[in-house]
Amino acid sequence: MNGKVLLLWALAGAVSGLSARETVQGLIDRRWVPQIKKIDLTSGLRIVPWIIVSAALFVGAALSKNFNIARTLAAVFFFFCVCAGATDTSIRKVPNPMLLGMIVVRITEIVLYYTKGITMIGSVSDSIMAMFLGFFIFFGPTLIGVPIGAGDIKLAAVIGFCLGLWGLLWSMALMGVGSVTYWIFLKVTKNGTMKSLMPMGPCLASGAVLTSLLVLSV
Numbered sequence: 001m002n003g004k005v006l007l008l009w010a011l012a013g014a015v016s017g018l019s020a021r022e023t024v025q026g027l028i029d030r031r032w033v034p035q036i037k038k039i040d041l042t043s044g045l046r047i048v049p050w051i052i053v054s055a056a057l058f059v060g061a062a063l064s065k066n067f068n069i070a071r072t073l074a075a076v077f078f079f080f081c082v083c084a085g086a087t088d089t090s091i092r093k094v095p096n097p098m099l100l101g102m103i104v105v106r107i108t109e110i111v112l113y114y115t116k117g118i119t120m121i122g123s124v125s126d127s128i129m130a131m132f133l134g135f136f137i138f139f140g141p142t143l144i145g146v147p148i149g150a151g152d153i154k155l156a157a158v159i160g161f162c163l164g165l166w167g168l169l170w171s172m173a174l175m176g177v178g179s180v181t182y183w184i185f186l187k188v189t190k191n192g193t194m195k196s197l198m199p200m201g202p203c204l205a206s207g208a209v210l211t212s213l214l215v216l217s218v
Contacts, residue, residue, distance in 0.1 A: 006059055006062055006063075009059050009061070009062035010055045010058060010059050011055075012075070013054040013055035013057060013058025013059065013075070014051045016058065016078075016079050017050035017052075017053060017054030017082075018047070018050060018051065019079070020050060020054060020079055020082045020083050020086070021046075021047065021050040024083050024086045024090065027083070027087045027091075028087065028090050028091055031091055031093060053082070054079075054082065057075070057078045057082075057209060057213070058075050060213045060216075061074045061075050061213070061216060064213075064216035069112060070109075070216070071216070073105050073108060073109050073112075074212050074213075074216055076101075076105050077102060077105045077162065077209075077212060078209055078212070080098045080099075080101040080102045080105070081098075081102070081206075081209045082205070083095070083098045084098040084099065084102075084155060084201060085201055085202035085203075085205035085206060087201075088151060088152075088155075088202055088205075089201070089202045092149065092151075093151055094149070094152065094154060094155050096154075099155065099158045102158050102159070102161075102162050103161065103162070105162065106127065106161055106162040123164070126164040126165050127160070127161045127162070129160075130160030130161065130163070130165040130168045131157050131158070131160040132157070132160070133160055133168065134156035134157045134158075134159060134160030134161075134168050135153060135154075135157040137172070138152055138153040138157075148200070149201075151201060152200045152204065155201055155205065156168070156172075159171050159204065159208045162208070163211055163212065163215075167208070167211050167215065170207065170211040170214070171204060171210075171211045172204070172207065174203070174206065174210055174211065175200060175203040175204045175206075175207040176203075178202075178206055178207065179200070179203050
């Protein structure tokens with residue numbers, strides 16, 4: 001792939017990052033109450049990470065060996081994952097519209113697989129099985145008092161549906177790596193302990209994005 005095409009993908013990723021920032025800010029504002037300090041993602045240099053991360057993800061998709069349609073669907077999936085993870089980081093809520101967006105991407109992929117023959121991650125039955133597995137893996141611990149949010153449970157189910165069984169397992173493994181890294185950061189900075197609660201959504205969404213990039217590259 002030539003440099004001009006990669007540049008176009010990077011620019012598209014930058015635009016996606018800006019759109020994601022505005023989307024997340026809107027989701028935060030919609031759930032903001034006066035008793036909570038308002039979160040502002042639009043000021044100063046806070047724009048830079050959105051642009052860099054999204055541009056890097058889009059370039060990663062562009063460098064894959066898949067069809068353009070598959071790359072585009074992956075890029076849209078990245079957008080919804082970024083929005084879901086960032087919103088959960090900010091206000092501990094996984095927005096349903098982002099989950100619905102991921103489901104639509106997967107259904108579109110399935111339709112295009114049967115009509116255009118594009119590459120698909122796993123079979124339909126694999127997606128359904130992984131969806132239920134993701135739900136029960138995260139819902140089960142709540143039955144014994146482990147605090148797992150409903151948004152995290154739904155996100156795990158949706159990622160299972162979108163990425164299939166192995167995609168779900170890889171996403172969860174990467175989530176574990178992210179969680180351990182977060183706890184180490186808390187320990188080093190003395191801002192918390194191993195008992196500190198953290199939103200699992202961002203780590204799970206990040207794991208799903210990295211897993212998607214891995215699948216696209218093979």
